[in-house]
Amino acid sequence: MFLLLKPSRSTFLFTLAAVATAILLATPEAHAQTRTIVIDAGHGGYDRGGVPGQRIGEKALTLDVAQRLRRILQARGYRVVMTRDSDVFIPLGTRTSIANSNRGATFVSVHFNSATRSGANGIETYYYRSDSAALAANIHRNVVAIAPSENRGIRRRGYFVLRRTNIRGVLVECGFLTNPMEGRSILEANYRQTLADAIARGIQGQRAPISKPLTSGAALSAEVLSPTMSGPDFVKAAPRSKRRSSARHHRSSKKSSSSSKSKKKRSSQN
Ligand SMILES: [Zn+2]
Numbered sequence: 001m002f003l004l005l006k007p008s009r010s011t012f013l014f015t016l017a018a019v020a021t022a023i024l025l026a027t028p029e030a031h032a033q034t035r036t037i038v039i040d041a042g043h044g045g046y047d048r049g050g051v052p053g054q055r056i057g058e059k060a061l062t063l064d065v066a067q068r069l070r071r072i073l074q075a076r077g078y079r080v081v082m083t084r085d086s087d088v089f090i091p092l093g094t095r096t097s098i099a100n101s102n103r104g105a106t107f108v109s110v111h112f113n114s115a116t117r118s119g120a121n122g123i124e125t126y127y128y129r130s131d132s133a134a135l136a137a138n139i140h141r142n143v144v145a146i147a148p149s150e151n152r153g154i155r156r157r158g159y160f161v162l163r164r165t166n167i168r169g170v171l172v173e174c175g176f177l178t179n180p181m182e183g184r185s186i187l188e189a190n191y192r193q194t195l196a197d198a199i200a201r202g203i204q205g206q207r208a209p210i211s212k213p214l215t216s217g218a219a220l221s222a223e224v225l226s227p228t229m230s231g232p233d234f235v236k237a238a239p240r241s242k243r244r245s246s247a248r249h250h251r252s253s254k255k256s257s258s259s260s261k262s263k264k265k266r267s268s269q270n
């Protein structure tokens with residue numbers, strides 16, 4: 001087009017500069033950053049996740065869902081950063097450093113749950129920063145909508161990776177590997193793809209389809225329906241001096257997941 005118009009050299013350079021400026025203005029750094037998702041596959045390396053002696057290991061399944069989620073988000077134009085992309089141990093502090101080096105990004109930690117009681121099943125979603133409540137609700141609703149198990153609610157909890165991140169973040173427990181029915185589903189690649197799809201829809205802020213009624217207790221339901229309400233925290237953030245114990249957040253929380261009552265009791269002791 002420029003050649004057809006035969007512009008002078010200076011006009012051509014001016015036009016080129018104007019086009020370049022327009023492109024830069026259309027994709028400012030800030031906008032690019034909000035399209036960055038830091039995906040955190042739980043555990044890895046010698047940290048298998050779950051409870052001792054658990055038959056289905058957690059670390060490989062969290063990585064699989066994280067990698068599926070990455071493919072989905074990248075196909076939709078997101079920039080994705082993984083805290084791990086293989087079976088390696090990444091300290092929690094390194095995971096939060098990776099998250100914090102991506103200013104304005106969104107942090108999503110993928111986990112599977114476990115309990116000593118095999119009957120425990122369902123989806124739990126956690127957040128800590130108040131700016132993450134809506135994200136937690138979006139992800140939770142979408143995952144609950146496709147899961148064949150209970151809605152265990154959205155909870156505000158000071159897990160290390162949520163408390164130490166300076167960006168909005170959510171930790172989603174995509175079901176219990178210790179539950180025979182749920183564990184069987186999670187072992188199927190198709191189901192893990194469905195899980196990743198649901199998390200991606202939640203990240204994109206899509207509404208979950210009207211799904212099954214809530215099956216959790218009334219207190220949990222209230223939180224799910226109105227996650228931005230501050231409400232009582234199930235577990236308060238551990239004080240900084242207790243950093244080491246909170247780094248083992250999973251193992252300690254797993255044992256208490258047999259009943260929400262015991263969970264509340266434990267939380268007040270923290
Ligand atoms: Zn975990």
